[in-house]
Amino acid sequence: MTTFDRQRDHAESHAIAPEQIPVIDLGPLAEGPEGQAAVGRAMRRASTDIGFFYVRNHGIPAEVLERAVAASRRFFALPPADKQAAAVNERHRGWLGPNQSRMYKGAQVDLKESFNFGLELAAEDPAVAQGPALMGPNNWPVAAPDLRPAAYGYYEAALACGRRMLSALALALDLPADWFASRFTRPIARGSLLYYPPQPADLGRDHFGVGPHTDYGCLTLLWQDQNGGLEVRARDGRWVMAPPLPDTLVINVGDLLARWSNDRFVSTPHRVVNRSGRERYSIAVFFDPNFDAIVDPRDLPGGGDPLYPPVGAGAHILGRFDAAFAYRQRQEAAAG
Numbered sequence: 001m002t003t004f005d006r007q008r009d010h011a012e013s014h015a016i017a018p019e020q021i022p023v024i025d026l027g028p029l030a031e032g033p034e035g036q037a038a039v040g041r042a043m044r045r046a047s048t049d050i051g052f053f054y055v056r057n058h059g060i061p062a063e064v065l066e067r068a069v070a071a072s073r074r075f076f077a078l079p080p081a082d083k084q085a086a087a088v089n090e091r092h093r094g095w096l097g098p099n100q101s102r103m104y105k106g107a108q109v110d111l112k113e114s115f116n117f118g119l120e121l122a123a124e125d126p127a128v129a130q131g132p133a134l135m136g137p138n139n140w141p142v143a144a145p146d147l148r149p150a151a152y153g154y155y156e157a158a159l160a161c162g163r164r165m166l167s168a169l170a171l172a173l174d175l176p177a178d179w180f181a182s183r184f185t186r187p188i189a190r191g192s193l194l195y196y197p198p199q200p201a202d203l204g205r206d207h208f209g210v211g212p213h214t215d216y217g218c219l220t221l222l223w224q225d226q227n228g229g230l231e232v233r234a235r236d237g238r239w240v241m242a243p244p245l246p247d248t249l250v251i252n253v254g255d256l257l258a259r260w261s262n263d264r265f266v267s268t269p270h271r272v273v274n275r276s277g278r279e280r281y282s283i284a285v286f287f288d289p290n291f292d293a294i295v296d297p298r299d300l301p302g303g304g305d306p307l308y309p310p311v312g313a314g315a316h317i318l319g320r321f322d323a324a325f326a327y328r329q330r331q332e333a334a335a336g
Helices: 027-031 033-049 062-076 080-084 147-172 255-260 313-324 326-335
Strands: 023-025 052-056 094-096 113-118 190-196 210-213 219-224 230-233 239-241 248-253 270-272 280-287
Touching: 023 033, 027 033, 027 147, 033 052, 033 147, 062 113, 062 147, 062 190, 062 280, 113 147, 147 190, 147 219, 147 280, 255 313
Parallel strands: 023 052
Antiparallel strands: 052 248, 094 113, 113 190, 190 280, 210 270, 219 248, 219 280, 230 239, 230 270
């Protein structure tokens, strides 16, 4: 696991050079194998260099995004008691208040709030009845009835975008275009509405909206508002700003995909510092495979000797959750 002990100080961050985080047009994905291959080559370059890229023509309608953002703003403006009524449960569904996550050992707690949800499955669904965590009904707040249709509509559109990228991603790894499809039939993809309060300058140099971390899974699809705050650690060790670009999403490689690629793709540390003086909102969709998907570097051609043993996707994600989130540590203490 990456150590961030020397990456805490957010006193300095730098403007990004345009070539450091490229913008990839997903439009050619609709043009057949040649377009998929072209997008795959662009994804491979970005994923082996910095592990981040923007995408345009992502297919999420503007009105779907606007509804989700408006509903998110209304939810986070609710009184704490109304949000607490939908507090996060054992399936990682619901509201996480401030100071409830810590991205690495020794870090300060994060300042953000989040509302987390995923694939909507009934409790009696056979996959849910078998017991794997991270699957089942969502935990929608009663006090914000508009949140469910707005947030879930965005989530479904983001999943469609992720599925479109899978063909290019497979080609980028010298696999058949449909190779990932069977491993993402019921993904443990998680949606997260995120709220960052304005961060006072005197709070300290090692306190973050979200502390330095790498994402746990395969691909993250991020919409961010115009306030900025996302920072990425470049290859030279400097923190560079990843500013919002109109009509784009930010995509980054997570630890599972880096592992699957035998470290050909890089999972890059990033953080959020809300220096804007305003409330910051973003929406992340963590596009991860089926709970029981096996992530094995030996699946990929030409990867050399495997650097990692096979791991179950769900078990990996749960292990990272157990280390990061206070509610899971309280559950473990109660069980013990």
